[in-house]
Amino acid sequence: MKPACHILLLACLVAVPASAQAPLQLAALQREAQTADPRARELDLQHAQTALRIRNIEVERLPALSALGQAQYQSDVPTSPFTGPTGQPLFSAPNATYDASLRVDQRLFDPSLKPRIAVARADLAESEARIRATLFGLRHEVNDAFFTAALLQEEAGALAATIADLETRLRETSARVREGTALAGEAAAVEATLLQHRQQEEELRANRRAALARLSALTGHAINADAVLALPDSGDAVARARTALEGVRARPEYEQFARARDKAVRQQDLAAAADRPRASAFGRVGYGKPGLNFIADRFETYGLAGLQLQWNAWTWGTSRRERDALGLQQQIVSAEETAFTDGLRRAIETNLASIDRLESTLAIDERIIALRQGIDRGAQARFREGVVTASEYLDRNTEWLGAQFARARHRVELAFARTRLLTTLGLEVP
Numbered sequence: 001m002k003p004a005c006h007i008l009l010l011a012c013l014v015a016v017p018a019s020a021q022a023p024l025q026l027a028a029l030q031r032e033a034q035t036a037d038p039r040a041r042e043l044d045l046q047h048a049q050t051a052l053r054i055r056n057i058e059v060e061r062l063p064a065l066s067a068l069g070q071a072q073y074q075s076d077v078p079t080s081p082f083t084g085p086t087g088q089p090l091f092s093a094p095n096a097t098y099d100a101s102l103r104v105d106q107r108l109f110d111p112s113l114k115p116r117i118a119v120a121r122a123d124l125a126e127s128e129a130r131i132r133a134t135l136f137g138l139r140h141e142v143n144d145a146f147f148t149a150a151l152l153q154e155e156a157g158a159l160a161a162t163i164a165d166l167e168t169r170l171r172e173t174s175a176r177v178r179e180g181t182a183l184a185g186e187a188a189a190v191e192a193t194l195l196q197h198r199q200q201e202e203e204l205r206a207n208r209r210a211a212l213a214r215l216s217a218l219t220g221h222a223i224n225a226d227a228v229l230a231l232p233d234s235g236d237a238v239a240r241a242r243t244a245l246e247g248v249r250a251r252p253e254y255e256q257f258a259r260a261r262d263k264a265v266r267q268q269d270l271a272a273a274a275d276r277p278r279a280s281a282f283g284r285v286g287y288g289k290p291g292l293n294f295i296a297d298r299f300e301t302y303g304l305a306g307l308q309l310q311w312n313a314w315t316w317g318t319s320r321r322e323r324d325a326l327g328l329q330q331q332i333v334s335a336e337e338t339a340f341t342d343g344l345r346r347a348i349e350t351n352l353a354s355i356d357r358l359e360s361t362l363a364i365d366e367r368i369i370a371l372r373q374g375i376d377r378g379a380q381a382r383f384r385e386g387v388v389t390a391s392e393y394l395d396r397n398t399e400w401l402g403a404q405f406a407r408a409r410h411r412v413e414l415a416f417a418r419t420r421l422l423t424t425l426g427l428e429v430p
Helices: 003-020 026-036 038-061 113-136 138-179 184-219 235-242 252-273 318-384 390-425
Strands: 064-073 096-109 278-289 300-310
Touching (some): 026 038, 038 113, 113 252, 138 184, 138 318, 252 318
Antiparallel strands (some): 096 278, 278 300
């Protein structure tokens, strides 16, 4: 079969599924996986939760109304040491008392309110950053499944062209056997190799279906078994990234580290506010026996109002120690960030080495393919003329197929290495 026929056949194999479904793009699959993950709902839930907590803090600025009811009996009460003409004490408080009152408290100055709101918002920001960092990890799973399916797709395309070529050789050899110009063993050797390739093709299809099933589970929607995967063209993006490796901090983990430090700062502010005085106004109206006149033996209404100052003037250094502990927490976060950055640098160096190696390997693959294809054509011509045996021809054909497999594998590995570098840096795949 001529090379043009090989290309036409491969194009037809690709065009059939492409007409049914557009080629799948890696970037779109990554976004779909993040959207489909149940943890993505946590962002809205965290917002709603924080809004409720902040509302609870803000309403503390409003007047607080409380009701109190009490009835009690005292075995002993204050009695006047002086007696009247009748010999009875001049006054005696009632043993049974009853009281019902309403109290209103209004905060005038509370230095902890704003810091508490700031802590709630900082906690929300840290939670959002943590969720985004967790969802970012799905990109690695999508990448693995995508490039596994893409490699199997490339290998299946090369194998399909070889199978079509062997089918043609089998028909030619069978005709020669019938004409008596070739031995039956020649056709049997071609057919056996053809059957082996068909088995291999079925195995590739089964493994590809499994990889697509993983992609389907990650993205939350069905993916056809004949879906075509488009390898991302990320060469330019990788070239731009290589020129500014030290300045790239696009990973969501960096945002998480920053938000964790900010949360510790806000908590320090809150700890400092605990040492400051608080002022409030209060008022109380009630009805009881006795009222404010504790020696009265009758029900009466009463009212009182005033100001209240509260200040924890001495706390044995607890607030200072808490601030120091939170300062250490910031150092812990910074240490974790440094370790994370070092890990990224090591991964980046490995990715860059893989990219350089695969780019060089692919250039050699093209030359190997051209040489193997020429050898295969010569073997085909000599086999048709009966100069070489089927075994010799099949050896040359297998070598050409192996070269195609190697090139397909290296193409996918290069695309995977480039994608892995961009993902490691936190950059979007084109």
